[in-house]
Amino acid sequence: MQSQLHTNLHDIVRTLLPSVADEKPQTVVQFTVRDQRLSAYVVVDRTEHGETLRVEDGKHGRPDASIFLSTADLADIASLGCVRGPVSMTGSPPLLSSFRDRFMSISPAGKAQIEEITRSQVSAEVDRISIAAISPADFIQRYAMASRPAVIVDAMPKRDASPWTIERIRSELGDASVEVRTGNYVADIYKETMQTKELRLAEYLASHGDGLADSAQATPRPYAASNGVPWDWHLWLDYPPFVPEGLCQYAKFWIGPAGTTTPLHRDWLDNFLSQLVGTKRIALVSPHHAPLLSPRVIHAGLDSCNTVDPFEPQHQVTSTCDPVFVTLNAGEMLFLPAGWFHDVRSTSFSFSVNFFLMRIPYAVCPPDWTTLL
Ligand SMILES: O=C(O)CCC(=O)C(=O)O
Structure with a gap:
């Protein structure tokens, strides 16, 4: 269960990154899954060799963005590729707008x-x-x-x-x-x-x-x-x-x-x-x-x-x-x-x-x- 959650969060952040032109060595996206009372965050480390992502349980002290999801939202992202409900988010505008563009906006299809x-x-x-x-x-x-x-x-x-x-x-x-x-x-x-x-x-x-x-x-x-x-x-x-x-x-x-x-x-x-x-x-x-x-x-x-x-x-x-x-x-x-x-x-x-x-x-x-x- 936990490792499935980690995989889902990892995939979400991986999807967001191409449209966030970030030069910083590290970006952290905090997730809270309200109905499961779970917190986990994804850390993106950048070196000259590229980007690596890892997922940690718990709360990060200074995340660049925080996104509140529910179990139903995670299931929707996995099956439909989008969320259907409103999503509370705070933090870095490029990360948030990338989340909206990718998971809350209509596609050409x-x-x-x-x-x-x-x-x-x-x-x-x-x-x-x-x-x-x-x-x-x-x-x-x-x-x-x-x-x-x-x-x-x-x-x-x-x-x-x-x-x-x-x-x-x-x-x-x-x-x-x-x-x-x-x-x-x-x-x-x-x-x-x-x-x-x-x-x-x-x-x-x-x-x-x-x-x-x-x-x-x-x-x-x-x-x-x-x-x-x-x-x-x-x-x-x-x-x-x-x-x-x-x-x-x-x-x-x-x-x-x-x-x-x-x-x-x-x-x-x-x-x-x-x-x-x-x-x-x-x-x-x-x-x-x-x-x-x-x-x-x-x-x-x-x-x-x-x-x-x-x-x-x-x-x-x-x-x-x-x-x-x-x-x-x-x-x-x-x-x-x-x-x-x-x-x-x-x-x-x-x-x-x-x-x-x-x-x-x-x-x-x-x-x-x-x-x-
Ligand atoms: O009321 C108007 O002048 C335009 C409203 C409009 O374009 C809209 O609601 O999308």
């Missing part, structure tokens, strides 16, 4: 699998569902594992009990600092040329927050987009229903007036986009249409298609990629499965938070049903 699954779907509309009418297990099977988007109409009880307004955002959240996309960010998105500025949220709201979309404007309205949610906001946010809370901590917020836009792109994580204030109109394009859209790979988790406008019926691709349009109202959450292209437009002042699920997409890696609920 997984991406192809999602494109294949969605090829046979025929639906001109996105289902609107209620948490009262569907169990978590049904949601995971019908939507998450099938890579099918859905709007959940009643998933935000905290927001409903205490609605947000622009005034309340200004007074309670105004100190948060935000990066604001400016200039022609739709054309320049994800490029080095994209202009941004740092502001306090209250300053952004004062200078750009209200006002109506002006169709004559040459550039889109500045957008406080994709900012990491401050930790204290997690105290009042409504987390997505149906999935374990531990998966929901990678959250971003989006605030802007009517006319702010995120052009067509796709993320390779399952995602819930929750609408706290205002309304958004969203065009969705199925993953299997990727060949029509020629996406530009920004990084392993993000592809951009910002030159395709699915809201423009005359655009040469729009007629063939069958966009599905969704209106997301305050109090609703859109489940956006990994790999679905989306173009998002605010049709009023809007405040949204999105939650990327910290696991390999359900469509590729099913849940461990024993720990789902």
Whole structure:
């Protein structure tokens, strides 16, 4: 048992090393297997002859990274090559990001699998569902594992009990600092040329927050987009229903007036986009249409298609990629499965938070049903 554990930990660290360009003579990765109350660490020694790895029981005094796993995670790594649940980790960012890339990210084969699954779907509309009418297990099977988007109409009880307004955002959240996309960010998105500025949220709201979309404007309205949610906001946010809370901590917020836009792109994580204030109109394009859209790979988790406008019926691709349009109202959450292209437009002042699920997409890696609920 113990020696099997040593072999597993040795193999995990061996897998992490190629993407961690470490020049130090020694690296130590501490593991804790919570449910077995076991600790062991892997020591990597580097000499001019190469790297050697050894596994020791117990706790190391100064590990470079500490990773907390469970017996189920170790079994998943051995059988599926990935973990399905959230994993607590601290320490060296390159080691942790190597662990995420290797054991918690979708592979190229997984991406192809999602494109294949969605090829046979025929639906001109996105289902609107209620948490009262569907169990978590049904949601995971019908939507998450099938890579099918859905709007959940009643998933935000905290927001409903205490609605947000622009005034309340200004007074309670105004100190948060935000990066604001400016200039022609739709054309320049994800490029080095994209202009941004740092502001306090209250300053952004004062200078750009209200006002109506002006169709004559040459550039889109500045957008406080994709900012990491401050930790204290997690105290009042409504987390997505149906999935374990531990998966929901990678959250971003989006605030802007009517006319702010995120052009067509796709993320390779399952995602819930929750609408706290205002309304958004969203065009969705199925993953299997990727060949029509020629996406530009920004990084392993993000592809951009910002030159395709699915809201423009005359655009040469729009007629063939069958966009599905969704209106997301305050109090609703859109489940956006990994790999679905989306173009998002605010049709009023809007405040949204999105939650990327910290696991390999359900469509590729099913849940461990024993720990789902
Ligand atoms: O709300 C937006 O403008 C974009 C949201 C988005 O792209 C996402 O949730 O992945």
